[in-house]
Amino acid sequence: MKNIVLKSACAGAILLASYSCDEASSVLDAITEDSEVATGLKSALSVGIDTAATNLSKDGGYLNDAAVKIGMPEEAATAFSAVQALSKNETFSKLLNATNSSIPDENTFIKLFNSAAEDAAPKSVNIFKSAITKMTISDAESILFGADNAATSYLHDNTATQLQSAFHEPVTSSLNSVKVAGVTTTSAWTKFADYNNKLANVISDKTVKAGLTAAQLTGVITSSQYASVQSVQEVNNDLSDYITGKALDGLFTKVADQEYQIRTNVNARVNDVLKKVFGRLDTKKNS
DSSP states (O other), X not given: OHHXXXXXXXXXXXHHHTSOHHHHHHHHHHHHHHHHHHHHHHHHHHHHHHHHHHHHTSTTXXXXXXXXXXXXXXXXXXXXXXXXXXXXXXXXXHXXXXXXXXXXXXXXXXXXXXXXXXXXXXXXXXXHHHHHHTOOOTTHHHHHTSOTTHHHHHHHHHHHHHHHHHHHHHHHHHHHHOEETTEEHHHHHHHHHHHHXXXXXXXXXXXXXXXXXXXXXXXXXXXHHHHHHTTOOOOOSOOHHHHHHHHHHHHHHHHHHHHHHHHHOGGGOOSHHHHHHHHHHHHHHHO
């Protein structure tokens, strides 16, 4: 270890020896300044992550915030109500060789999705901070004086794939444990996906088509449900990738909000590093 330090010191001395005293001093100042900027950016992201995870983990943290609320997967949204109505019909259940069971309504699913994300949110903090610790910001100056979400964007661009993988396990755990109306997200979604996918596979069958028409004529399903069920398509039985992606999107959104606050609001700079580094933004604006 001592040899490494000595070699580094020697290398630095040789480098600085090629400059005049004033030039060497400027180089050292620049290195120190860049280091402080990088430290400040990492600190800003750490503060943003702590705040975002804390707020999103509260009851309704995702559900009651339109900016991050998790809705139905796109492939299920259009035909969901029709599929749910058909699942209650014994005739159709027999046609599909499916268990006639009650599929929760859409509001219950939305609560399940968001409750699972809220439960997993605190578990993201260490994952995020590990990614931040490994960050090497060579262009710290441009990020500091960049867009209001430049640091968050840098974090997203360089860590999103790793974070998706690392956050997958805690999200899956939440999907299997958090309950709304007595059911977990996984068990409720499995009921819907199984029925939906069987319907998608036989939707062109003449007998099924005739049954659909009869269901509409007898009022079992509405005309709009009848129309939407024609577009039923297979959905993924496994929600973990979808909820993980949406939960991370929400976290990045809120980290960006916190970064903006730190950049623009002096009171949001909660430590000396943030005050010093981001104070340069105030100086530049006023110059």
